[in-house]
Amino acid sequence: MSLTLEGVVLSPGIGIGPVLPLVPLAFVETGSLLSEEERGAELGRLEEALNRAEADLVRLQAQAEKTLGADKAALFSAHRLMLRDPMLVGAVREAVAGGRSASDAVVVKTAEIRALFEALPDPYLKERAADVDDVGRRLFRALTGHVDPSDLAGREGGPFVVVARDLTPSDTALLDPSRVVALVTEEGGPTSHTAIIAQSLAIPALSAVAGALGRLIEGTVVIVDGLKGEVVVAPDEAALDAGRRAAALFAEERRQAEALRDLPAVSADGVALPLWGNIARPDGAGEILSRGGDGVGLFRTEFLYMGRDEAPTEEEQLAAYAEALTVLSPRPVTIRTLDAGGDKEIPYLASLVGHEANPFLGYRAIRLCLDHPELFKVQLRALLRAAVAGNLWLMFPMVVDAEELRAAKALLDVCAAELEAEGLEWARPAKVGVMIETPGALLMADLLAREVDFFSVGTNDLTQYLLAADRMNPRLKRLQDPFHPAVIRGLSVVARAAAAAGIDLGMCGEMAGDPLAIPLLAALGFRELSMTPARIPAAKKVLRSLSVAEAGKRLDEVLKAVTTAEVRSLLASWP
Ligand code: PEP
Ligand code: MG
Secondary structure, eight states, X not given: OOOEEEOEEEEOOEEEEEEEEOOOOOOOOOOOXXXXXXXXXXXXXXXXXXXXXXXXXXXXXXXXXXXXXXXXXXXXXXXXXXHHOHHHHHHHHHHHXXXXXXXXXXXXXXXXHHHHHHTOSOHHHHHHXXXXXXXXXXHXXXXXXXXXXXXXXXOOSOOEEEEESOOOHHHHHTOOTTTEEEEEESSOOTTXXXXXXXXHHTOOEEEOOTTHHHHSOTTOEEEEETTTTEEEESOOHHHHHHHHHHHHHHHHHHHHHHHTTTSOOBOTTXXXXXXXXXXXXXXXXXXXXXXXXXXXXXXXXXXXXXXXXXXXXXXXXXXXXXXXXXXXXXXXXXXXXXXOBTTBOOGGGHHHHOOOSOGGGSSOHHHHHHHOHHHHHHHHHHHHHHGGGSEEEEEEOSOOSHXXXXXXXXXHHHHHHHHXXXXXXXXXXXXXXXXXXXXXXXHTHHHHGGGOSEEEEOHHHHHHHHTTXXXXXXXXXXXXXXXXXXXXXXXXXXXXXXXXXXXXXXXXXXXXXXXXXXXXXXXXXXXXXXXXXXXXXXXXXXXXXXXXXXHHHHHXXXXXXXXXXXXXXXXXXXX
16 A cells, blocks of 8 residues: 655645755855955855846746736745845845855845744734745845756656745746646745645645655656545555546536636526625735636735734725725625734734733634724725725624623714714715624524625634634644534524524635535635635535525434434535
8 A cells, every 4th residue: 555645725726746855055154264365255245146036036036927927926025125135135245244254144144034033923024024034035046056846847857746845935926827836835825825726726735744855756656635634655556547547527617617708697596695805915816807706705904904003094994995995896795894813913912912812712803803993993994985986895703692792783873973073085884794703693583684785794704613623723623613513503593583584694714615615615605705715616516506405405304413414415415
């Protein structure tokens, strides 16, 4: 039997090919010291290398603009700014003037700045440590004449399965899908650039594959199964055959799904079920359209608050919200108010929160916002002003009862009155809704439904809270499954409440983009599903061949299932 390694799927698909390990650059100092006379020439060499590295970035940006589009290529302009930032280059020049070789100075200063970023609690800023490292290594290569590891054009053989400890943002952005069939990394999470870029290039990718670099030897053929989350090493003929068939099936399904892009999101029996995208920044709106989506079901605004020292101003937020609303107008854009706390730490808000033994049960999201109107009103005012630009659905997160909802709506009214008195342009949101993601909201759903225009179920948190299982704890995998019968029954409670009150019912948790879930959600009465934009084509394919009426007839058996496995296997047997 061949060896199988397990990993976490960053980008779905199946890739088969020989391993190409990207062995890390020997990015280490040599300890050599310069005499006084040598230092001037070394500074000159440094300037030349800076120019070369910059020219590289300009070229790479142009290349990425063609393959990935302007928003993803913007990574390279960010790297150009970092390259010229005095924090790095000033420190390197100073070290050279003090007698270090330029390459040693780059190694040391990059490590120092990287460590500063890594020490920050904000996950967005932490990930920027990888960009600092990337820029430092580029400058080091320009100084030492090393070849760029992602430059696969000159390599014989392939296409390859690229194996690395972690890929730098620019390595991933430049991967040529015709030379790379899959990516396997030891590190890098689902919010990493690797995940985002691999998905948009449609390259299967797995991360968290323990010991991949040591265990996957150059040239060994592997099957990277980005559906099951495993790497099969040196498969026999039968396994290879099965792998090839699965890859061909997946490719065919993807092709068929993408061909549906411009067709409406309607089931085979005529039920309209709009497919929307989840975004974290306004420039994500464009990808939703290019994937054939109909709107935004979740704009996670907390990301606008990350990677900076203070909360974004009203004008900054207005610009971000208006951009997404304008790009998608007249389609709906559901903007969720600040969901800080839990896993989404925002360092400058930490003093408001204080130390917490259980951050997921803590002072977060709407709780924090309602206690700090000076913070919340800035966002609510920006949203009311942005509503002029398009079809805004405003949504409150983590609500547990009507008191919170009423307080949030009252503050919205206060902001509206202020804007009116100030003579600023504003509009009411087209709809105001709540996320159903706590057991409190679930059990109060029939009452909450009387006070909102829509519900959007957040299954990521709802699963965590219903099953009392931290969504970040890798040991609790079994309980992080939204197909657990307790969650499925919860969904049916919410659906009944929404139907009785005649309000819109959507879902924006990860479950919404799972092809296995879509027939069930349609049968339960969900009428908007919002997902990672890359999942929209496959979801549309499932939807367009689905009979919602037929699914409805089988709903009861799923609601009576006793175990998660039973729920899953019943759904897998639905036509
Ligand atoms: C959810 O909880 O399901 C959700 C969509 O919100 P987030 O993942 O941002 O907590
Ligand atoms: Mg949530």
